Amino acid sequence: MTELRVNRRSVLAGGLAAAGLAALSGCSPGQNGAARTLQFWHLLSGGDGIALQGLIDDVNSAHPEFHVRPTVLAWGAPYYTKLSMAGAGGRAPELAVMHSSRVPGYVPGGLLDPWDLSRFSELGVDESTFSEPVWNSSVVDGELYSVALDAHPFIALYNTDICGQAGALDSDGLLLRPSDPEEFREMCREIAGVTGTHGLSYGFIGDGQQMWRLFYTLYCQHGAEMTFPPGGQVEMDPEAFAAVLEFMHSLADGEIAAQRGTIDVAIAEFAAQRSGIHFTGVWELPAMQDAGVPVGATMIPPLFGGNAVYADSHSFVLPHQSEPDEQARSDTYTVVADLLKSSLTWAAAGHIPAYLPIVEDPAYAELRPQAEYAEAADYLVYDPVAWFTGSGSNFVQQFGQIVGGAVVSGSGYDEAAEDFRSYVNTMLAQPNPADPQGERS
Known part of the structure; x- marks a missing residue:
């Protein structure tokens, strides 16, 4: 490319690299041998990656009993290939990010495990906390296979x-x-x-x-x-x-x-x-x-x-594990609920938070120009x-x-x-x- 491209993938790349190294080193205030490690794969780089890392850091600080350890992989085909191989082998990470549009292709092969709605309901996450288009994009064959963090129209x-x-x-x-x-x-x-x-x-x-x-x-x-x-x-x-x-x-x-x-x-x-x-x-x-x-x-x-x-959505999924650790899986629900409830920060990157209580918060209405297109969440295709x-x-x-x-x-x-x-x-x-x-x- 000969043009100077001003976009999210080139913003603060050095900062992301530093954040990634810190995350992969496993350093955590609560990591004293007792903290459970939750592996989290995602494909978000640039400013998005830095913003997500900040949210993860907040989750780790609030829950010393476990430590979310992110791994950032290359966007596109390399990421989805590695994720499918991990799910097929049953040795996948506890949590991963996928685009909602890619989820239906992974369900028939048993590469993803469905989310338990009752567990989420106890944490304040259910169908009523998402717009209809976002929720519908998360359901495959009547089961919830992804939980959207955002909509990016x-x-x-x-x-x-x-x-x-x-x-x-x-x-x-x-x-x-x-x-x-x-x-x-x-x-x-x-x-x-x-x-x-x-x-x-x-x-x-x-x-x-x-x-x-x-x-x-x-x-x-x-x-x-x-x-x-x-x-x-x-x-x-x-x-x-x-x-x-x-x-x-x-x-x-x-x-x-x-x-x-x-x-x-x-x-x-x-x-x-x-x-x-x-x-x-x-x-x-x-x-x-x-x-x-x-x-x-x-x-x-x-x-x-x-x-x-x-639009599409960055969504949380449960890659298939042959023998999931039940405590780690329970922790994963907590992680996702916490990330959704703190996604006002994520909105600064331009994305529409999928969790409706954030969009309905008066603080979001003050975020300009993001609030100007919040209604798009009702018209997503x-x-x-x-x-x-x-x-x-x-x-x-x-x-x-x-x-x-x-x-x-x-x-x-x-x-x-x-x-x-x-x-x-x-x-x-x-x-x-x-x-x-x-x-x-």
Whole structure:
């Protein structure tokens, strides 16, 4: 990469390394030979990793009878491969973090153990303490297999100074919410008139994840559904599919947004205040604040009729253990409950806390601009459930390769929809490799 990328993965990396070494050394005020060690695997680096380590330190200080020992592994395929191998061998850590979208693919192979709702209820954690979309994303085959720490949606950051000059803010100083594509495009053109460059920063070239996040947000705004039945055929709305690709192409006209922008260019452009709006994940918020951008944040406007927000969640899971230590497992419930109840600190990283009492706390309402998009928790849409979907999967890169040409060229939308259908149907016919029985999930 030749661009300077200002984002969470590059923030305070040295501090994370130091924190990780301290954690792996096993040093703990309560570690006197009697403290039980709870192994905790996660994939959070940069500012997120440091924030989580702070929460873990607080838990360890409050519970000298045990010590949470985190291990940070590389994000993406390496992490999920190691986690599946540990679960398959029955010698997994006591606790791990997974993206909610990846959990359904691990359940059929017995790689995860379900959580006991009655144990959590005693600790003040139950269905009523989560929004419906978040809770539903945690349940597989009627059992709770993950407990969300957050929701990290794909949203619109905006420069309040630039958008104010362009007349794109309402009387409360918040970004206007156009209700149709042309109204949004016109607003972006007004913003471009102020910046002299682009109205919108949205990098997508060579980045299937970025394309999928925006595509699925807009697709679901149509009220359209997309389901991947195991061993069956994909169910999707080809007209909505093509309409979204056409709209995405219209944004990359060289005025509204760069015609061939990458995510790194988009981040750098918005950080340098050369655009007014940035389509990105909430995780980019702290870096923009650090860069001195006068930044607000909101859900992407309901351009196709309804509110929908693509998202995923960092969630706690119980990797399968053949002979779990019951006391250690009980301690693990305590750890998760404590982390949820202290997640106001986590919100500073941009994520929406999944634990509703935190979002309903007056202190959260004072957290700006995070509180401006808190309502997104009611409109979250997660990846279609399948063993091959989810964050860090090949699915999103394949999606980018299938639709990228149409988005760039402005043609072949229907063909891209059919190519996508064919790809998904091929995947649905294959067995889940995480299932040792080789059954379709």
